[in-house]
Amino acid sequence: MPGIEVPKEKWSGKVREVTLGATAAEGGTRSRTVTVGGETTLPFLKFEGEIPHPPAIALEVRDQQPNDWPSILLEAWNGATQDVAEWAKAAEAAGADLVALRFNASEQLNAAYARKILRRVLSATGLPLIVFGAGQADLDNEILVAVAEEGKGERLVLGVCEEKNYRTIVAAALAHGHLVDARTPMDVNLSKQLTILIHDMGMPLERIITDPTTGALGYGIEYGYSVMERLRIAALQGDTMTQQPMLVTPGEEAWRTKEARAAEGVPAAWGDYVERAINWEVLTASTLIQSGADIVVLRHPKSLQRVRAMINALMS
Amino acid sequence: MxxxxxxxxxxxxxxxxxxxxxxxxxxxxxxxxxxxxxxxxxxxxxxxxxxxxxxxxxxxxxxxxxxAPPIRLITIAGSAKKLEVGNELVLYRHEKTFYHPPGLFVRVKDTQPDAAQVAEAVAAYSVDYVGMSLTLDGVAVEAAGGDFASTVAAVKAACPFPLILMTSDPATAEAGLKAAQGTMPLLWAADAQNWQAMAKLAAQYKVPLVVLANGDLNALADLAEQVKNAGVEDIVLDPGTRGYADSLAIFTQLRRLALKKNERKVGYPLIAFAGDDATLAAQHIAKYAGFIVLDRFDPAMVYPLIVLRANLFTDPQKPIQVLPGVYEINKPGPSDPLMITTNFSITYFSVANEVESSGLPGWLLVADAEGMSVLTAWAAGKFDAERIAKTVKTTGIEQKINHKRLIIPGHVAVLLGEIEEELPGWEINVGPREAVDLPNYLKTRWG
The missing domain is CATH 1.10.15.40 (Electron transport complex subunit B, putative Fe-S cluster)
Structure with a gap:
């Protein structure tokens, strides 16, 4: 009797390889670079294609200790959250591939302040950086332009670029050799369209990371999951404007949920608070990695360990 | 096909x-x-x-x-609850939907003195999520040198859910099957050595049988076919893999073979063993297991897994909706703010989650917008002044508050005048467009 043949898909497309950060030899100051993308099959299906790079994990740090993070999350950092440079160092020590610096919306936030913070983070860690604004369009444009200039040559990822506010950030990234994070609200066509718009401004596709947005576990993760799965399948089928590596922020989403924030006054069936909260972040991230995420931004160092263990096992 | x-x-x-x-x-x-x-x-x-x-x-x-369906529907049953898995038709949930959520089982050993207590805890576990009561599905009893039959009997008495009987020894299996009589357990497992005796038992006791291989696709398929030819129709496959990469590869291959190649020899649900690793169990939920066995009962791990399963097995064509009505957030009093949004699940949860995590008390009115988000519903005429006014008037909210101020989503600011006409005497406030800005809005603008 003839044996069963292993069923393989013949994908024609490939996810674009994107390199974050630049070493001294490449005009920056990073101790190493991180390349993501390059897959020629669905996540981790090595029996039918290439997975040249593991998904990368970024840990999020803030210019100032945020006042809306639950205490178990802050405590996990052993005081490093008091100072952005210490925090970035701690993130590197915790095993991050990338540091995601996000600015809090605050009164002192302006271009000069952002430059100062960026310089401190760049000297505290040798990891490539992602820099997110505070989520206020005008302010973000001001500080990200300053950050782009201050970090010239570092191949930072600047974000977020959204359909209603991307031109200024893209222009700054273009002028100073950076990458951009292109965020759209969980929609395949909008994601594709924003990539096209940014590319039309002259940004090489090798410097665009797509950010399809996600919901946390229990709060819409299935939408993010399926949009990413569809984007990745489209990429492998050869749709060139969907071939950007994907970044998502499961840490941010998971730590907003009640499951990760409420220590008391919740059903006993929710289980131990700290363990449940970390599981919430880990399962949000791991599930999105299974559907195609190339970069996940996390918050808790223990979550990083568990997600890393999974990635290592899947890459082995 | x-x-x-x-x-x-x-x-x-x-x-x-x-x-x-x-x-x-x-x-x-x-x-x-x-x-x-x-x-x-x-x-x-x-x-x-x-x-x-x-x-x-x-x-x-x-x-x-x-x-016949490409993946056979397998039913197992406890004394008061049954589980059906299989009958899946797609590789990716967006292609249609995933139909039968994998059963989540907790494993106990017959050497474990607290096996019945664990079974009781599994049976008692229930968690409310989006108005649904979610539970585990059963207990796997493993023969590890103890008294298998009496452990099975004790677990059956403690837990009305289906059982999985785990032993490779036919005599032990038969003792377990006798102890489980009156229910329909899943028997694990027939392997290359014992398959004839196990197939005979499965046929005699009319229970589904797991076919276990050693990570090899062809060995698994051939063994399943032998078992089928021996008269067992209801088969579950255990490829024998226990890690991430090996499981993902072979589970994906088996699903593709059944659905895309119409390979009847492997057209059965799959069983996975995740140990005490929640992340591995999560992979099995997304990637094709029909039964998932955990080594430990820990609510902090079970709760996220059960929610993940509910999320991924939601029909993408029918987004989950929340019931229209009044939702109380953070124990509001009569003078606390009143907001309105639509009954699309993500919309509701975004708003409720923001208000809840801000710690501010508030009343949230959920209008019946046929499960659409604010902007979509507005564009489709499902979230207009009339529906908003109707929600205010019919939900009884007026008896619960001592003010007449309503915050509407910023996206429907254009409805302001019409709502004021529909609700005479009310002050309509235009809130932020995005839920994330609500806490700040409530802090600074409500008073």
Missing amino acids: ALTGLQIYKLLPASSTKPEVKAHANCKECGYPTCLAFAMKLAAKQAELSLCPYVEEESKRQLEESA
Whole structure:
């Protein structure tokens, strides 16, 4: 009797390889670079294609200790959250591939302040950086332009670029050799369209990371999951404007949920608070990695360990 | 794989090579004018093959096989609850939907003195999520050198959910099957050595049987076929993999073989063992397991897994909705703010989550917008002034608060005037467009 043949898909497309950060030899100051993308099959299906790079994990740090993070999350950092440079160092020590610096919306936030913070983070860690604004369009444009200039040559990822506010950030990234994070609200066509718009401004596709947005576990993760799965399948089928590596922020989403924030006054069936909260972040991230995420931004160092263990096992 | 009308036509009397069958070509006894017309109706599943008394046995077999689902539906049952898995039709949930959520089982050993207590805890576990009560599905009892039969009996008494009986020894298996009588457990497992005896037991006790291989696709398929030929129809596959990469590869291959290659030999649900690793169990939920066995009962791990399962097995064409009505957030009093949004689940949860995590008390009115988000519902006329006013008037909110101020989503600011007309005496406030800005809005603008 003839044996069963292993069923393989013949994908024609490939996810674009994107390199974050630049070493001294490449005009920056990073101790190493991180390349993501390059897959020629669905996540981790090595029996039918290439997975040249593991998904990368970024840990999020803030210019100032945020006042809306639950205490178990802050405590996990052993005081490093008091100072952005210490925090970035701690993130590197915790095993991050990338540091995601996000600015809090605050009164002192302006271009000069952002430059100062960026310089401190760049000297505290040798990891490539992602820099997110505070989520206020005008302010973000001001500080990200300053950050782009201050970090010239570092191949930072600047974000977020959204359909209603991307031109200024893209222009700054273009002028100073950076990458951009292109965020759209969980929609395949909008994601594709924003990539096209940014590319039309002259940004090489090798410097665009797509950010399809996600919901946390229990709060819409299935939408993010399926949009990413569809984007990745489209990429492998050869749709060139969907071939950007994907970044998502499961840490941010998971730590907003009640499951990760409420220590008391919740059903006993929710289980131990700290363990449940970390599981919430880990399962949000791991599930999105299974559907195609190339970069996940996390918050808790223990979550990083568990997600890393999974990635290592899947890459082995 | 379903046959086309023309393929079916080739199996009907009009296409037969046997004169006695061919004699009934286009006889109309089925109620259709020709065999071809009947074939078309069969293909469209608008007629039953039994209408044709003359169809040959071999044709009947082929037609029945083609109508069978590519992944067999397997049912197991405890004393008061059953579980069905299988019958899946797609590789990716966006293609249609995933139908049968994998059963989540907790493993106990027959050497474990607290096996019955664990079983009781599994049975008692229930968690409310989006108005649904989510539970685990059963207990796997493993023979580890203890008293298997009495452990099975104790677990069965403690837990009305289905059981999985785990042993490779046929005599032990039979003792367990006897102890489980009155229920329909899943028997794990038939392997290359014991399969004949295990298949015999499965047939005799009418229980589904797991076929266990050693990570090899062909060995698994061949063994499953042998077990089937020995008279066991209800089969579950255990490829024998226990890690991330090996499981992902072979589970994906098996699903593809069943769905895309119509490979009958492996057209069965899969069972996975995740140890105490929640992340591995999560992979099995997303990637194709029908049964998932955990080594530990820990609510902090079970809760996220059960929610993940509910999320990924939601029909993408029918987004979950929340019930329209009044939702109290952070124990609001009569003077606390009143907001309104739509009953699309993500919209509701975004708003409720923001208000809840801000710690501010508030009343959230959820309008019946047919499960659409604010902007979509507004564009479709499902979230207009009339519906908003109706929600205010019919939910009884007016008896719960001592003010007449309503915050509407910023995206429907244009409705301000119309709502004021529909709700005389009310002050309508335009809130932020995005839920994330609500806490700040409530802090600074409500007072």
